[in-house]
Amino acid sequence: MAQTTTATDSSTLTIREAALRGEPLTDTFIVNNHSHLGLYYGFAQPAPDADSLVRTMDRVGIDQSCVFPSLAITADMRAGNDMSLEAAQRHPGRILAYAVPDPNLASQVRDEMQRCIDAGVRGIKFHTGLHEYPFAGPGYVPAFELADRHRLPLISHGVDSPDVLRRTARAYPNAHFIVAHAGAGRRHPEADPIYDVALEEPNVYLDTAGSVAYYGIFAQLVKHVGAGRILYGDDFPWMCPTHQIGRILLAPITDDEKKQILGGTMQRLLSTRQ
Amino acid sequence: MREIPHLFDANALLGPIFLRHDDTPDDVPRLLAALDENGISRALVTHGRAKWQHPAIGNRLVIEQTKGIDRLVPCWVVLPSITGEVPPERELVAQLLESGARAARLCTGMNRLTLEPFEIDTLLEALAERRVPLFLDTNNRHWSEDRPWAFIEWAVRTFPTLPLVLLREPPANYRTLFTLMERHSNLYIETSYFQGHDAIAHVAGRWGADRLVFGTGIPEWDPGMAITGLTYASFSVEDRDAVAGGSLQRLLDNCVV
Numbered sequence: 001m002a003q004t005t006t007a008t009d010s011s012t013l014t015i016r017e018a019a020l021r022g023e024p025l026t027d028t029f030i031v032n033n034h035s036h037l038g039l040y041y042g043f044a045q046p047a048p049d050a051d052s053l054v055r056t057m058d059r060v061g062i063d064q065s066c067v068f069p070s071l072a073i074t075a076d077m078r079a080g081n082d083m084s085l086e087a088a089q090r091h092p093g094r095i096l097a098y099a100v101p102d103p104n105l106a107s108q109v110r111d112e113m114q115r116c117i118d119a120g121v122r123g124i125k126f127h128t129g130l131h132e133y134p135f136a137g138p139g140y141v142p143a144f145e146l147a148d149r150h151r152l153p154l155i156s157h158g159v160d161s162p163d164v165l166r167r168t169a170r171a172y173p174n175a176h177f178i179v180a181h182a183g184a185g186r187r188h189p190e191a192d193p194i195y196d197v198a199l200e201e202p203n204v205y206l207d208t209a210g211s212v213a214y215y216g217i218f219a220q221l222v223k224h225v226g227a228g229r230i231l232y233g234d235d236f237p238w239m240c241p242t243h244q245i246g247r248i249l250l251a252p253i254t255d256d257e258k259k260q261i262l263g264g265t266m267q268r269l270l271s272t273r274q
Numbered sequence: 275m276r277e278i279p280h281l282f283d284a285n286a287l288l289g290p291i292f293l294r295h296d297d298t299p300d301d302v303p304r305l306l307a308a309l310d311e312n313g314i315s316r317a318l319v320t321h322g323r324a325k326w327q328h329p330a331i332g333n334r335l336v337i338e339q340t341k342g343i344d345r346l347v348p349c350w351v352v353l354p355s356i357t358g359e360v361p362p363e364r365e366l367v368a369q370l371l372e373s374g375a376r377a378a379r380l381c382t383g384m385n386r387l388t389l390e391p392f393e394i395d396t397l398l399e400a401l402a403e404r405r406v407p408l409f410l411d412t413n414n415r416h417w418s419e420d421r422p423w424a425f426i427e428w429a430v431r432t433f434p435t436l437p438l439v440l441l442r443e444p445p446a447n448y449r450t451l452f453t454l455m456e457r458h459s460n461l462y463i464e465t466s467y468f469q470g471h472d473a474i475a476h477v478a479g480r481w482g483a484d485r486l487v488f489g490t491g492i493p494e495w496d497p498g499m500a501i502t503g504l505t506y507a508s509f510s511v512e513d514r515d516a517v518a519g520g521s522l523q524r525l526l527d528n529c530v531v
Contacts, residue, residue: 019498020313021276022505022514043446047472056471060506187293211417211445211469213496216297236471239445243469246502250312 015258018061019249025061028259031266032057032065032241034155034180034209034233037083040070048237050087054094056241063263064096065236066123066153072100073127073157078112085119096122096270098155102131103139110142117150122270128158135160136168148172151272155180155207155233162193169201176269177204178231184210184247187217189224198229205269208261209233209244218247227257231266276511278313281501282519284409284464285441285489286317288336288346292326299493302339302346309345312497314490316345318522320379324351325411330359337373347526349377349409353385354397363400371404376526379409379441382422389425391432398429402436407525409439409464417444417467423454430458437462437525439487442495445470455481462525464489465517466500474517475509483509483516484524 011027018025038048053065067087072080077100084097099116101109101124113124124147128135135158147154155178159165169177179194183206186192198204206221206229222230234244248261286309290300299308300322309317319340324332329351340346350370355362361369370378378401382389401408408429412421421444430438439462443451448470454461455477465474466489477486488504490497504517 017278019502020278020505022502022507023276044448044452045471046448046476052472056508059508060502211467212415213499215491215493215496216295218496218498220297238471239469240471240473240503242506243499243503245506246498246500247496248498249502250498252311 015249015255019246024059028061029263029267030060030062030064030232031263031270032062032234032236033153033178033231033266034207035065035067035236036073036238037067037069037087038071038080040238041074045237050091050095053236054091056236057094060241060245062241062245064094066096066098068098068100068125073125073130077102077105077108081112081116084121085116088120098123098125100125100127101140101143103133103137104131106139109139113143113146117146122273123153123155126154126156126158128156128160130157136164144168144172144175147175149174149274151274152176153178153266153269157181162197165194165204166197166201169197169204173203175203176272178207179204180207180233181210182206183208183221183230184218185212185214187214189217189221195221195225198225204229205265206230207233208247209235209239211239213247219252222251222253222257222261227253227260228265230261232262279505279515279518280316281314281488282522283309283314283317283490283492283497284439284487284522285466286319286492287322287325287494288319288339289322289332290326291322291494294493302343305493306343306345308492312490312492312501314492314497316347316519317492318347318349318377318526320349320351325379325381325384328359329353333373333375337375347377348373348375349379350375351381352378352397352401352408354387354393363396364403367400367404367406370406371529371531376529377407377409379411381411381413384413389422391428395432398433398436402433404530405435405437405528407437407439409441411441414442414444417446419444421447421450423450426461427454430454430461434458434460436460437528439464439525441489442467442491444468445473448473455485461485462487462521465503466491466495469499469503472508474503474507475513478509478513478517483513484521486517487522487525488518
């Protein structure tokens with residue numbers, strides 16, 4: 001049974017109203033800055049392929065997704081990066097390939113990053129946790145240098161510490177640093193030093209991907225750091241975009257703030273590539 | 275254009291909760307306002323003091339504070355009776371139903387329950403006799419935490435008339451969960467944390483939408499993700515509406531009052 005509330009024109013809906021109805025958000029440009037692809041050993045993930053991702057994007061109204069396969073952040077950097085490039089070729093303009101360096105293979109990182117940049121990747125992804133490698137370690141330096149030279153987004157799961165992030169952001173001022181999962185799952189925005197870095201460094205941003213979401217905290221974070229520092233991400237297929245986008249769509253913030261977070265800012269970061 | 279579904283939240287708390295903040299809706303008027311803001315029509319509510327103080331206190335409060343408010347359906351926290359903290363099991367369940375409550379919540383880790391059969395079998399038997407749905411609350415936060423699978427398997431196998439609902443079931447346990455969903459029709463999933471890609475539609479397509487109940491975890495958890503996880507799920511409007519509230523209502527209606 002559904003509520004009797006009806007509307008005849010989806011273009012008149014607010015973002016909240018569209019979300020409650022499950023209507024695609026056709027009037028808002030949405031960029032998901034954090035997606036994986038492919039099978040993962042750790043747990044079953046239904047429909048983890050690029051075609052399934054695009055179908056889900058269509059259902060919600062997501063225009064673009066930045067992808068870095070689970071294979072790339074685990075056992076095989078090169079094969080995983082090839083998966084991204086193939087997915088981007090299969091879905092031009094919808095899937096944006098990122099390059100993943102495996103810093104444990106330090107001697108290969110520069111050539112692999114350059115290969116991916118030449119092939120058209122739109123950003124770089126680190127996973128310091130799965131790769132068990134510090135953000136400030138030398139194995140990542142070629143990736144930092146290339147992100148800076150080509151003015152690319154660089155999203156990292158793990159940044160060692162707020163101070164390391166600050167020093168790195170200042171050392172590579174043309175790269176756009178995105179702290180994965182930092183836009184979600186923390187309790188005290190006003191007291192968390194990672195947010196001081198986002199407030200003070202012009203090239204540091206926060207990604208919303210994350211399963212944990214305490215009541216009311218997302219709106220507090222938007223108020224604290226400003227919508228322009230926060231980027232929508234959904235962690236597909238570890239998490240479902242249909243769930244992940246809800247923390248933004250139904251948050252007690254303005255539609256203009258939602259549009260910034262959903263894609264406005266990320267469009268700008270993607271446009272600086274040289 | 276799709277209509278807004280009637281959302282009946284299976285996982286809500288009323289009153290003060292641990293680690294709440296200034297924006298937490300911690301009384302009836304604030305909870306009702308928060309439900310309105312999120313388009314939630316009704317909620318099955320456990321009292322925060324039943325979970326974070328004691329069932330003997332919170333169960334009384336949830337009845338008092340929901341009296342006359344049709345949108346809020348009370349749910350009790352239950353315990354074994356051996357310590358004398360609550361009445362004997364059959365009496366406890368009878369009181370639960372007489373009070374107007376239609377569901378029970380078992381707070382496993384918080385109440386330091388081992389979930390061994392010798393500890394919990396009398397309570398589950400009493401609930402099963404009256405078909406009172408039991409909501410399993412492990413107070414879990416992240417998907418990587420362990421779940422009490424041996425207990426869950428024993429409970430649904432031993433008490434087939436007991437509907438067992440897994441609150442905040444995470445997206446990382448399908449290899450175990452799906453085995454039990456296949457074998458035991460009295461096992462249900464609450465959807466607030468069930469956010470693996472396409473997982474809700476997958477379960478609805480394989481075992482039926484009536485095996486899923488919509489929940490949010492309000493006011494501890496952000497309800498937005500649970501709501502859009504349902505409204506944008508890749509299934510029919512009929513399945514969506516069943517998960518949104520039909521499945522829960524059926525479970526509550528099946529209590530032997």
